[in-house]
Amino acid sequence: MVTFEKVRPVPVSLQPVLSMKGISKTFTGTTVLKNVNIDLYPGEVHALMGENGAGKSTLMKILSGVYAPDQEGGTIRYKGEHVQWKDPLLARKAGIGVIHQELNLSPNLSISENILMGTKYPRNKLGGVRWDEVHRMAEEVLVSMGSDLQPEQLVSTLSVAQQQMVEIARALSYKAEVLIMDEPTASLTDKEIDGLFSIINDLRKHGVAIVYISHRMEEIFKIADRYTVLRDGEWIRSGPIQETNPEHLVSLMVGRDLKDLFKRKGSLYKREDDHPALEVKGLSDSTFVEDLSFSIYPGEIVGFAGLVGAGRTELVRSLFGVSSMTKGEVWVQGEKVDIRSPIDAIKYGVALVPESRKDQGLFLDMSVKENILLAEMKAFKKIMKLNWKEFNRSADNYIRDLRIKTASPAQPISGLSGGNQQKAVIARWLSTNPKVLLLDEPTRGVDIGAKSEIHKIISELADAGLAVLMISSELPEVLGVSDRIFVMHEGRITGHLQREEASQEKIMHYATGGN
Amino acid sequence: MKSALSPNHQPNSQPTPPQGMKFGQNVTLVWNQLGMILILILLCIVMSFVAPNFLDGSNLTNILKQVSVTAILAAGMTIVILTGGIDLSVGSIVALSGVVSVMASQAGVHPVLAMLAGVGAGYLVGFINGVFTAKAGLPAFIVTLASMTYVRGLAYVSSGGYPVVLESNTFRFIGSGSILGIPTPIYLMALVYLVMFYVLKYTMFGRHIYAIGGNAEAARLTGIKVKKTLVNVYSISGLLAGLGGVVLAGRLYSGQPTAGNMYELDAIAAVILGGSKLTGGVGKIQGTIIGVLIMGVITNGLTLMDVSYYSQLVVKGGVILAAVLIDRVRS
16 A cells, blocks of 8 residues: 655644634524634645534535525635635635535546536637647646546546546646545545545645545545544534544544444354355356355354455345346255346345445335335235235334334435434335345445444344345444455455454455455 | 433434424425415416306316316326326327227227227327336337327327217217216216325325335335336326327217327326426325316416417416426425
8 A cells, every 4th residue: 555745734834725713504493513613724634524414514515605604604714815605606716626425527528528617618710619729728637637537538438536536637627725525535446545645645735725524534544634523513623633543533523432333242143053044156247246156144244345346236236136147056045046136036035225325225205114114015915005004013113123213204214314214224124024134335324323223233133043244345344243254356255254363454455356 | 222322322313393483484384285276276366356257166167177188187197207207198199099989989889898998099008108118118208209199190090080970979978978967077087086196195006106206226126016017107197098088089079180189298287287296206196186277277267268279378388387486486
């Protein structure tokens, strides 16, 4: 791994380029931000930290002109002047750049157009766009950040990391002096992260102030100069990164010690007693998953670690019948099965909690209870209608058992926090009475408190006899919850670790292709 | 559970408590519940002043009778739009169903069977729409645009381009008869809406429609038979359009290949006026009937005021824009 020499700015001797004081924001009676302060100095990477819902994104939206603070709700000074941007475009013109977690690019346009979008393109005499000039301008920006991307290339042909480069290039093209990066590494590999960090270092040298939002502690300590922690919409603390450590930051974020991060005690089941609940022999699929063999026993949680793109999601998708496998055999409870669709999978007792809750899991406009029982509605079918009395009773049971916090079972699920939404999706799969539970990043986008509650639920499910396959890109989660760990790299299993011998270092070794 | 993490460590898990609701929020709440009903009532009040005899009992019955065909189409359109789709073929199906059923009746088929033939023709077209949309994965807009065209063509071809006269009195009864002084189409319309209300609210099929429209990918991963449900949805839309065609033929005493022209647009407008979202997942059948009535009241009122058909179109288009705009502004 590359290490970076940090160019430490000396903030005391400088004026902040941007300073937000006493920012408050209320949405229809709910206070989201209370009196928050943040100062950004030129050439610093400022980590903005907090649990989900702590107010980070609202603060950044105020900074970038999407929202206005409340009346009397604080002031923003930018380059010594009092500012109040009415819309994001004005903020952008003034030099506030934002790189969102979900990239905002037009896939069917060229890199140049994406970089220069929203500016006036150079024209020829007839008023037509001078494409050679457009590409040249884009190339200039790309070269300045050491990227060798071709400006004519379509964005749809780029990897996520390359797309991020384009986003950064766009921010640079309008000379951003403050750059907000929201979870920029969420879908990058380690190598790509290194590339991103060297660009950030470059930007830092050029005096750009960077707000860096990330949940990954390791990165924060690698790249940030200072930090600010928010909790429940309040400013908790700011300071230089050298004067803190991960445990301290976490305790600031959650307001409690994180000794109680969930730690599973190990499987209650003896493996020799039983047949595997899931056995996979030589599975390959049409993408790049190749020759995977493993088995999972009842009562056991098997973690699948690896980098993003290692083929873990593809694996569970073909086990669940979403994508098709080209070779290999799958056995569920000693029976060879041929799963071609999610309907087949459910029939054989296989359940999948998918990677993206919003896109693949939730029915946001529907009630909590329907979200929970949608997969098993036929169990409540009477001749022509549904037995709603039984339905409601069953939903109540799940809400209670999984400790889902909702005002009422009939409330739309969109009103729940991420953690509770995730519990509802897990409940949906429990309702199908599965033997094998596949979890793809079960706690992504869930705040720390809810995280360990979900870990506990997973552990309880295994103790009740379920075989659990859990994909997770967060090593502490894999280490804390799994009984055994498989590590994947580029579509193959490269490592198999028992919980006692597993460590972050060993997993990373296998995940990066070591053997 | 003896969790070390007590529940109150989770922010945002509880929605805003209802206490301390402001006046503005109450208004919003009332609006969400009543919204378009208020517009309908307002429209009726205006019409009762400017249009002569608007409030007469016979006129009100007349409005219901006039909207019945569009209403039946709009009921089918509602479930299609709830899944995030669209069905442009219903107007043409009205024509085909009318022609087919009247021709069957003229050929000596029992009137009830003849009517069923019309409904069946509609079902068949809907089924084909469904297969191309759900199974072949083509966009519903294109698929039903095509069937709108070929079905209209079939109506012309089978009738030779001329209206087919309907002689059976039993058949005429479905469009022009009345029971206890109330026209038959109104009963049919009421029946369609009651059944649809029940289906959408209380059956698995209905709930799956909402699920698919809300998030098709999640529905598939949840093991919902998405394709089968979609085929059924389009088939039902076709079937109801077929029913609408039979009713219209019974009212016109003929099957006309030009019948039902642009009815699909009236049906879509009614559904949208009724608060459904074109993106799917959101909407209610109760809303659709309100939308239908808004359109019906405008047409009726303007006719009573002797406004020409051409001008009526201008007003109707304007009202649709205004109503949807008001609806957007509030949210």
